[in-house]
Every structure is written in structure tokens, then in C-alpha cells.
Amino acid sequence: MSSIQYVLLSLLAREPLSGYDMKQQINGRISFFYKISNNQLYPTLSKLETEEYIRLQSHERESYRPAKKIYTITDKGLDSLKAWVISPSEPGAWDEFLLKQYSSWLVEPEVMIAQLVERRKEHEARLEEYTVKAASLRGQEERIEAGHPLFSSIGVIEMGILFERGYADWCDKMIGWLRENRI
Amino acid sequence: MSSIQYVLLSLLAREPLSGYDMKQQINGRISFFYKISNNQLYPTLSKLETEEYIRLQSHERESYRPAKKIYTITDKGLDSLKAWVISPSEPGAWDEFLLKQYSSWLVEPEVMIAQLVERRKEHEARLEEYTVKAASLRGQEERIEAGHPLFSSIGVIEMGILFERGYADWCDKMIGWLRENRI
DNA sequence: GTAAACATGTAAATTGTTACATGATTTT
DNA sequence: AAAATCATGTAACAATTTACATGTTTAC
Structure with missing residues (x-):
């Protein structure tokens, strides 16, 4: 559906x-x-x-x-x-999860906090995974120029790192606001 | 296609x-x-x-x-x-643009730099838009509790802000790496 | 002995995109 | 005078998901 x-x-x-x-x-x-x-x-x-x-x-x-x-x-x-x-939303379905947050004001804050804590874990785990991956890619050559495939691989993985960190930080923010009961 | x-x-x-x-x-x-x-x-x-x-x-x-x-x-x-x-990718098609970056090592760095500069502008403009929107939503009530619709509206807009800032920063990083010809 | 990983593929159903159709009003 | 905005809707097509089908090997 x-x-x-x-x-x-x-x-x-x-x-x-x-x-x-x-x-x-x-x-x-x-x-x-x-x-x-x-x-x-x-x-x-x-x-x-x-x-x-x-x-x-x-x-x-x-x-x-x-x-x-x-x-x-x-x-x-x-x-x-x-x-x-x-x-519950499937792991990886970050967009559906965000969509649900748009109506989070309708339900008990405790339920949302629990879900956000779970999500945070998922994105932190993937952040760690991507960070390790980026480091290993960088380690393959001492100097990586723009014409080397590793250049693009690392570039895209860096976006993944930014994305996962951003999402994890956002979960933290949301949890904080829900606990204080004000945004 | x-x-x-x-x-x-x-x-x-x-x-x-x-x-x-x-x-x-x-x-x-x-x-x-x-x-x-x-x-x-x-x-x-x-x-x-x-x-x-x-x-x-x-x-x-x-x-x-x-x-x-x-x-x-x-x-x-x-x-x-x-x-x-x-x-060129359509404005808003951030995912297709990222996909293209994965093969950017195959083409002239100058072409990629030009595209990244354009993208950066787009995401910065939307960052500005979302920032203004968030401020105006916050200004509507002096205290916004978790059960208020504005709570969720601001929460989701904050993710938009994080996303646009992240994308704009990533464009900057990529441009820098391409100019230095190393990552 | 059950489940997961390996490895390719197909069928059916749902979902989403592009383009069209209507037609008044407002802006350039 | 042309284009964009308002406002709803449909038809044809393209893309995607879910589930199925086969069958071995390896890990628990």
C-alpha cells in the first residue's frame, strides 16, 4: 500500500x-x-x-x-x-518515517520517542558502515585524482555519510524536543 | 526513461x-x-x-x-x-544527480564543476526558503507543545533544512576536491 | 534440519509519470 | 496577445513492488 x-x-x-x-x-x-x-x-x-x-x-x-x-x-x-x-516502518524507509512524523502531534509522545530512538540506531549504524567504507576506499591509493573511479566512489559515499549523520542528528533533536514538550 | x-x-x-x-x-x-x-x-x-x-x-x-x-x-x-x-538533471532530482556523480570520473572535471555550482545554488535557495518558513512557523505561537500541529510541521521542516544544508555542503566539498584534483 | 546466501529469472498487481482536456482570470 | 495561475479530472504508458519458481551450498 x-x-x-x-x-x-x-x-x-x-x-x-x-x-x-x-x-x-x-x-x-x-x-x-x-x-x-x-x-x-x-x-x-x-x-x-x-x-x-x-x-x-x-x-x-x-x-x-x-x-x-x-x-x-x-x-x-x-x-x-x-x-x-x-x-512501524521498514528499516531504510526513511521517507515514509518522515511522512509519519508530520502527523506525530496526533499520538502519544512516548510512542514517537521510542520509534525515533530505534531510527537513530539504524542511521548511526549505517553512518559507521559508510565511514569505514570511505576510509578503506581512501586507503587503496595514496593519491586519488579526479579521473580515478575511486574519486567518484568516495564522493558518493561522502554524501551517504552526510545523509546518515543528518538523519541521526535530526532524530536526536526530535527526541529532545519531545522530552521537553516544546520545540 | x-x-x-x-x-x-x-x-x-x-x-x-x-x-x-x-x-x-x-x-x-x-x-x-x-x-x-x-x-x-x-x-x-x-x-x-x-x-x-x-x-x-x-x-x-x-x-x-x-x-x-x-x-x-x-x-x-x-x-x-x-x-x-x-x-542536465531536472531541479529537484537530487537522487539522479547523485547517481550521475558516481560516474563523474569518466568526464571532464570542468563540466562536473559547472553542474555542481548550479546544484549548490538550487539547494542553497531551498535552504533559505525552508529557514524562513521554519522561523515563520515558530513565530505563530510562543510555546509549541508536542500535541500541537506546528510541532510536527516544524520538525519536518527542520529535516528539510538539514537535508538542503547537507546537500549544499556536499556540492562545496566536491567542487573543492575537483579543483584540487584529489579527494 | 532449518535458514540464509548464492544465482537467475517470470507473472501479476500496483504505483507513478506524462500528456491531455476544459475554461475563466490574472499577470507579463 | 501570450502565458501563467486557478481547479478538476482522464487516458495511455512506464516503472516498481511483491510474490513466485528453481536448486545448491554453507552456516547455525
Whole structure:
């Protein structure tokens, strides 16, 4: 099952929105790891409506054709969203985990702290792995020039190191904020 | 067109490998942003072979059934890979850009430097955007507790900030290494 | 003796992209 | 006068995931 329906529920859990508004918010705020197209958006919205996860709040018809359809989340939708947020994500699914954090305000902080502690471990382990790998690659030649394959290998591994360190640091930050109960 | 064929060519540009080996390398080194499944791997390999981007080097049959098929890249494959590496990536396609960097050792450093400078600008601009956004979200309430939607909004934006800063820093590092002609 | 690793491959189902279609309003 | 924005939606195509299929060897 894909995350798209939960992404839409995550946005509606905050405020009633139209499909168009949702797309704007997704493209403007979380586009670095999640993108959406019209073709997924509108059918998913219809599906969520017929299954009663969301409800049409108003159908504003302005001067021109397509009326703006504003949706609200139902209790069923909110329950389903909460269940998804606390459900464990696969190791490696850092993007799904981030998506869940966007609705973490809906659930008990203790549950989120426990999940973040787990994630931190995973990213720290991979940070260590990549660091060792980078050192071993560097050790293979005393001088590595731009035309050598090791140059690119190390370059990409360095991004992996930056990424894993960033994610681990972010987990730490989130844990700290949750414990203090303020951001 | 998807990146998978170029990922396989990128690996074969370094050394001859079997499909299984390629999968191991992908899962072990760049799995944080690129994943592959058997169903994509083997048909793509066949396609690359019939189109002469790669060639079967050996077909080692050991004691048990599936013989290990080791492939090498052809001149045509290498040319196609180089052309892909220097072709511009869409803004936002940070993963494809990283994939291209993995074969940057094959092309002129000047071309890569120019691309990295462009990328750096993009990520710096988005870093600025996210920083402003985070500040404005924080300014909405004087105390934001864990149960408040703003708590999660800021949390996720903070990851965006870390990500964009990380990517921009990495571009700087790469540019520096390319200019010094050593890593 | 059970599970994991080795090694290649296929089928079915889902998911996602690109392009199109409509049509008024606002900006360049 | 052209282009972009607003607003919803569909059709055709491409890509990806999940599960299956085979069968040996090595590790627990």
C-alpha cells in the first residue's frame, strides 16, 4: 500500500482543504522527498471519500467552471491516520518515517520517542558502515585524482555519510524536543 | 526513461560483474537513495545486452544450476553512460544527480564543476526558503507543545533544512576536491 | 534440519509519470 | 496577445513492488 492516502489525511487532519490546496502544500513543503501528480491526487480523493475517510465540506462554485471541492477528515479517517503513524516502518524507509512524523502531534509522545530512538540506531549504524567504507576506499591509493573511479566512489559515499549523520542528528533533536514538550 | 540502465552501466564501467554482484553493490552502497529488485535487474540486463551496451564476458557454471553470467561494458555502453552523466538533471532530482556523480570520473572535471555550482545554488535557495518558513512557523505561537500541529510541521521542516544544508555542503566539498584534483 | 546466501529469472498487481482536456482570470 | 495561475479530472504508458519458481551450498 502506498503512502499517498495518508499524506492527504495528514494535511486534512490540520485543516479542511481542496485537492488543489493539498498539491500546493506538498510541492511547497515536502517536495524534497515526496511528490504528487494530478493523476494520483484526484482518484485517491474520490476513493477516500467513498470509503468515508474524508467528507466533502463545501463545493464552492465561483464564476468559472471547476468548483473548488473542500474536504474535511472524518473520525474514521483520523483513526486510520493515527494507526498508520504508530505502525512501524521498514528499516531504510526513511521517507515514509518522515511522512509519519508530520502527523506525530496526533499520538502519544512516548510512542514517537521510542520509534525515533530505534531510527537513530539504524542511521548511526549505517553512518559507521559508510565511514569505514570511505576510509578503506581512501586507503587503496595514496593519491586519488579526479579521473580515478575511486574519486567518484568516495564522493558518493561522502554524501551517504552526510545523509546518515543528518538523519541521526535530526532524530536526536526530535527526541529532545519531545522530552521537553516544546520545540 | 528511468535511471536503472545507467546505474548498471555505472557499475560495469569499473569492473565486470554479474547481475547478482550488481545487486549486492547497489544494496550495500547506495541503498539510502537507490533500490533495485530482481524483476527490474534481469530484464534490463538482457535489454542492455541485445542493444549492445554490455556484453557477456563469461558464463561460469559451477556445481549447481544458475550459471554466473559476468558482463562487461562495451564502447557503445561507455559512450552512452558519459552522455547521460553530462546531461542536465531536472531541479529537484537530487537522487539522479547523485547517481550521475558516481560516474563523474569518466568526464571532464570542468563540466562536473559547472553542474555542481548550479546544484549548490538550487539547494542553497531551498535552504533559505525552508529557514524562513521554519522561523515563520515558530513565530505563530510562543510555546509549541508536542500535541500541537506546528510541532510536527516544524520538525519536518527542520529535516528539510538539514537535508538542503547537507546537500549544499556536499556540492562545496566536491567542487573543492575537483579543483584540487584529489579527494 | 532449518535458514540464509548464492544465482537467475517470470507473472501479476500496483504505483507513478506524462500528456491531455476544459475554461475563466490574472499577470507579463 | 501570450502565458501563467486557478481547479478538476482522464487516458495511455512506464516503472516498481511483491510474490513466485528453481536448486545448491554453507552456516547455525
